[in-house]
Amino acid sequence: xxxxxxxxxxxxxxxxxxxxxxxxxxxxxxxxxxxxxxxxxxxxxxxxxxxxxxxxxxxxxxxxxxxxxxxxxxxxxxxxxxxxxxxxxxxxxxxxxxxxxxxxxxxxxxxxxxxxxxxxxxxxxxxxxxxxxxxxxxxxxxxxxxxxxxxxxxxxxxxxxxxxxxxxxxxxxxxxxxxxxxxxxxxxxxxxxxxxxxxxxxxxxxxxxxxxxxxxxxxxxxxxxxxxxx
Numbered sequence: 001x002x003x004x005x006x007x008x009x010x011x012x013x014x015x016x017x018x019x020x021x022x023x024x025x026x027x028x029x030x031x032x033x034x035x036x037x038x039x040x041x042x043x044x045x046x047x048x049x050x051x052x053x054x055x056x057x058x059x060x061x062x063x064x065x066x067x068x069x070x071x072x073x074x075x076x077x078x079x080x081x082x083x084x085x086x087x088x089x090x091x092x093x094x095x096x097x098x099x100x101x102x103x104x105x106x107x108x109x110x111x112x113x114x115x116x117x118x119x120x121x122x123x124x125x126x127x128x129x130x131x132x133x134x135x136x137x138x139x140x141x142x143x144x145x146x147x148x149x150x151x152x153x154x155x156x157x158x159x160x161x162x163x164x165x166x167x168x169x170x171x172x173x174x175x176x177x178x179x180x181x182x183x184x185x186x187x188x189x190x191x192x193x194x195x196x197x198x199x200x201x202x203x204x205x206x207x208x209x210x211x212x213x214x215x216x217x218x219x220x221x222x223x224x225x226x227x228x229x230x
Contacts, residue, residue: 015134015158017042019200022137057101060108062115063171065160068098070168082127082165089161099157108152109139112159113208117216119159121175121223123166129201129230131159132220136204175216178223186218189225197230 017040024036059065074095077088089095102108116131138155142148163169181189183206190202205221208214224230 015130015137018137018141019130019133022140023200025140057103059101060103060105060111062102062111062156062159065098065102066115066163066168066171069095069160069164072098074164074168076164076167082130082162085127085165086158086161089164090157095161095164099160102153102156102160104149104153104156108149108156109135109142110212112138112152112155114212114214114216115159115171116162117205117208117214117220118171118175119163119166119169120220121178121216122169122171124223125166126197126230127162127165129197131162132208132217133200133204134158136207175219178219180215180218181222181226183218186221186225189228190221193225193228195229198224198228201230 017036021033021036021040024032072094074089074092077085079085079088113132113135116128116135120128120132122128135155138151142151145151186202186206190199193199201224202221205217209217209221
């Protein structure tokens with residue numbers, strides 16, 4: 001299952017392809033895996049622009065790159081579909097010049113998840129939510145790529161694209177001020193929720209939190225599960 005050509009386009013279909021494939025692998029259902037692979041192939045080729053091969057950037061911090069995007073004059077693109085708006089951002093020369101300066105390393109996917117949590121805390125929108133669940137999915141899929149830094153770089157660029165889609169909000173301190181429920185309460189509230197995005201967010205956030213100890217993940221999961229909607 002080594003398809004490095006599609007790895008550079010993990011945001012295809014607004015991350016739904018990689019998320020669906022990661023859940024299929026977790027379930028072990030071969031039919032679901034086959035359907036998910038077909039979906040990944042469809043969305044990555046249909047709605048994502050071609051990207052250059054990975055290169056060495058100079059900036060490791062997504063937050064520093066986000067600040068540069070805020071100062072670049074780039075605007076939130078119009079449109080309804082996340083994938084179409086991401087496409088528009090991805091070809092903007094201002095975005096390319098900044099996003100291509102990411103210095104990818106072994107901890108980049110963890111950084112993407114942390115960035116996504118704070119972006120979702122600030123923006124509370126679907127694009128930001130999918131950065132969190134998408135990062136979790138890419139972590140599941142990364143070992144299946146011959147070069148794990150390729151999907152990490154793609155996820156980082158997609159996270160920055162979603163930052164533009166969210167209106168380039170300030171990210172400092174918002175998640176730190178949010179309340180946090182314990183894992184049992186978060187899980188119970190998600191189980192009775194009718195929103196599948198909340199369930200997937202809860203699962204991803206608890207995995208991220210256990211990996212990192214970062215309270216921001218439980219904070220955004222608490223907000224989503226308390227209100228019962230994404």
